[in-house]
Amino acid sequence: MNKLKMGVIGVGGIAQQRHIPAFAEMTETVELTAIQDINIDRAESVATMFDIPHVFEKYEQLFEVVDAVTICTPNKFHAEIAVAALNAGIHVLCEKPMAMTTKECEAMIEAAEKNNRLLSIAYHYRYTPEAKLAKEAIFNGEIGDPLVTRVQAMRRRKVPGWGVFTNKDLQGGGSLIDFGCHLLDLALWLLDDPKPVEVIGKTYDRLSKTPGQVNDWGVFDHETFNVDDHVTGYITFENGLSMQFECSWAANIREDHTTLSISGVDGGMDVYPFALYQTKYGTVWNTEAKLPEDNLSPGFLQAKNFVDSCLGESELIVKPEQALRVTQLMEAIYKSSATSSSIKLA
């Protein structure tokens, strides 16, 4: 089998910690060929660290020596680079969120279709063992028709103090576009991509705009901070479903927690940790799962699904149309908060 020649664009934190190690491990199917970053010193040192032969200053040069790329730049550049790569005949795995706006996401999908190339987005929570179990349990009818979903992606004091995460021009938003998007994506996938009807959202920045904040993830400048650190939302869907949504980087709560709970007609579930809630034999009935301890990491499984799909051996798990729906909802939450009104989507 021919190996897939992979390139990496933007080699900061997530590229070094998740993408490059995952592709480097797939020695039978992947040749990690080239990297590109506007910070050429960083690119040179990452190339040395991971033994990658080519370093480029411009992404157009990298397209000439690879079959596929993973894009790990700040959000502002996702769409521009993805469209250029797809137009050059290169398959694309792009970090989340897919892009800053729905319009950008649509341009990416159009480029993928026009050039008959694959496009996927790094929503890696789908590859957690709990998420896979939840998907299977719902498919097998364990909870019946879903009714009410609660999503909480909560961090008490974790504003990222590195990179450009608190810069709206480069990222498009804060806690929602960075962290909330993962759980929103996972919830929509588990619910089988229901069509949203109406969105009400509210964003906050008061804590992070106040000087002298306690923060577990480094130091940030409260004066230049111009994104959200806490977001709430309420979303209704075409089939009668509703979702209560909340995420934060900074909130006065007891502790960090990730909650995805779905209450259905015949049962309910928590995804983290995975449990089923039903009624049986005239009583309430709870089932817990004991997960295997030797699971492959979600980052590796994500890379493997992308590579196998590019080689024609598998199908993408995260489809671009699904990632677009996440961006559409986030955009509606931001718009609802900015205009103090509910946003109709259907």
Ligand SMILES: NC(=O)c1ccc[n+]([C@@H]2O[C@H](COP(=O)([O-])OP(=O)(O)OC[C@H]3O[C@@H](n4cnc5c(N)ncnc54)[C@H](O)[C@@H]3O)[C@@H](O)[C@H]2O)c1
């Ligand atoms: N899936 C996840 O859980 C997860 C976690 C962290 C970050 N991310 C996403 O990954 C992306 C990068 O985040 P990070 O934490 O690695 O940030 P980072 O700041 O550590 O790294 C970004 C890198 O991109 C480079 N860069 C900036 N503009 C560029 C351009 N136009 N062309 C080429 N390179 C450019 C920077 O020099 C830097 O090396 C963001 O989209 C972020 O949302 C995802």
